Amino acid sequence: MTNQITSTTLDNGLKVFLKEIHTSPIISHWVWYRVGSRYEVNGKTGISHWVEHMQFKGTPTYPAGILDRAISRDGGMWNAFTHLDWTTFFETMPAEKINLSLDLEVDRMVNSVYDDSEVASERTVIISEREGSENDPLFKLEEAMQLAAFENHPYRNEVIGSLEDLQSIQRDDLYHHYQTYYNPANAVVAVAGDFNTTDMLDSIQSRYAKIPGKKVDSLADLREPALQAEKRIEVTGPGETTYVEIVYRAPSASEEDFFVVSVLDSLFTGPTSLNMFGGGGVSNKTSRLYRALVEKELAVSINGSLQATADPYLYGITITVRPDSSPEKVLKSLDDEISRLMGTMVSQAEIDRAVKQARALFVYGSENITNQAFWLGYSEMFNEYSWFLNYIKRLEKVTPEVLMDKAREYLSSHRRVVGIYRPEENHS
């Protein structure tokens, strides 16, 4: 991936990242806001995600429904996502149509209407979205795990919010949240694709410079001390399949330890792809845990998950238990594998392998302009763009000694939550 980017900060605090790519007549334009579940308080969980939905409900210039039609008519793709640390909106358009995208994003940064009837309609849509997730046993387990993994940090809540909060949040709550967090000083605009940088910068400045920036108060230090003792939870529900999930407190993305744990993740459960669009993944059948659990016929599958976040979040391992095995056997074998990781030096070859896997995933992600624009803004939400540029180099610095040391620190059993989903009797 080429590294030629232009970045600047406007007087109102808006950060802008531009990257010219002329391989296809496409431009991908993203606007990122530093707001997500990390910024929510009890009683208002899910409000960031709901605000994201409301941003599709229109402004005086672009009433509801007009935007869908306008983007689709021009052959564009658009969507939005809300996560722990951020909310983002993007359009990928034929290059000659990008002005529509630039116009609508600057418009809805400040002019969204939040009509009462739209709020009411969207309440049922979002509850329906949550109900769709609840159909999945792993959602129920993960929701319980997050609550157990943090005492107070908002990371303990599902991004979509609790049903109780979704039933009680009102229009003015949403509008206040919108007005607090949606402004240039709390946003990053990232554009990649087939444009001229000078012209694009002019386009962005002329649109955004007139909007005043309102600095958002910094959050208090929300980080929690590591867990002092292992927690165990059980969830029951319909189905015939048993799942085990283990979450460990992970380092935040800005810590050097994050790169060590990334290598650990790669060799223990297979590499996690950080690409949002395109690229696919790499299978994990030669990872240590797959060999220990699936090859030994204790589990059907294993998956690891490590996310780049502003505050320390979680490294999760999800295991689908074989019907002729048991969670207890799985956990015993998992602990044996972790003991081996802590007790026997990992070879440099295993680390080199993890680095090559990461390099391949980055190359796959660079095929896609939407994904490249995603990266321009994404790393700014938890660190800065140089994080992305230096990612491989920092992985390469990981040594076997450091890896063993950090495995002992992060994968110790008192720092984790163990969750089991057991099928209920007579439920299916």
Place this chain on the structure above:
Amino acid sequence: MSVVINNQLQSSFPGPHDIHRKVLANGITLLTRSNFNSASVVISGTLGAGSLFDPADKLGLAHFTALALMRGTKNADFQTIFERLESVGASLGFGASVHNTSLGGRALAEDLPLLVDTLADCILNPTFPEQYFDRLKSQLLTGLAIRAQDTADMASLTFDSLLFPGHPYGLPEDGYIETVSAITRQDLVDFHANNYGPTNMVIVVVGAVKPDYVFDLFDRVLGKWENPNLTAKPEFPVIHVPKKTIREHITLQGKSQVDIVMGTLGPKRHAPEYLAASLGNNILGQFGMMGRIGDAVREKAGLAYYASTSVNSWIESGSWEVSAGVNPENIDKAIRLIIEELDRFRSEPVLPSELADSQENYIGRLPLSLESNSGVANSILNLERFALGLDYFQRYPSLVREVTPEQILQAAQKYINPEYLVIISAGSKPGRIKTK
């Protein structure tokens, strides 16, 4: 406003000027397109060994065989195969649909020989080791148990079985618990021996490699492959439209959301009205925020997180489906709203402005669908599979613009009759779930 697709843009689409095609002596068709903008390469392909060859009591055999190809060969065991691939960040996989076994892989361009050698070894020399057969069967059965609890999967499965009775399109490629349980290791050996061959194989390679290099690589590893014992394709019953509305609810307790799948037959890919149906479908349940049906069910009524339509067109037939996820209390209301929209869709022509929107959408989004190597590879595979011609993307804007509201109305009236639908819902029983 009109999307202008100029000559320069059209020539940037894959076409006869940059897709290279070669048929090997044994019948394997190779297609390749170079892209040196990224250091990666993608392989996508098919061979004619789909689930249509599955015995009724061993449904899932083509799928099982495809997944077992990588569990061991005469030259490498399971861990060796995946060690080769994963250590360089490459991936390879096989699967099965009704007509084909599919293959897909990706690697850094420098590792293409490794990927091709592994792919060929798995296709030519699988040994289906007993130990891995048992393990894979257990994994497949667990997957089916999970599927049995998935409301969307169960609604879709039941819909297909009632829309295509007695036809492979009505049967799940991954089988049922009892049919997969009945499959033996020898069944896999036999299925591979009788149905895997070069005759109908198509392979597409897109990425940072030159055409001659690709052709030589595949000629070297697959050029001598022959199988004179291939099974002839079986005959299947003619597919008829439903003669009445069929309504079923699959009860899965403890589920918060009910998934609905409803619809009828749709055009096959070669039907003259295919493109009119596809554009009409875009208006009905895709365009913008899921078209007219999304507008009625999600945006206006707030009943669902999703409510959209799809036209699925295959070799022999197709389906025209509406899918929605709703609270159990709202099933009947959502179905009623959907039927109202279907009725309107087949009663009056779409507005010229609606059609113009969808035409611009179809033409304008083409560059987006063709920006990644995998997007290009899958598109080229479809050109070959449906004999659309290598210049299809150059002709495509004209084909789209030629569609009229009357053609869409004719397509709608040919396929959609709100009196004769298959309507399936899956989830908790209405009234048995918590209320809002």
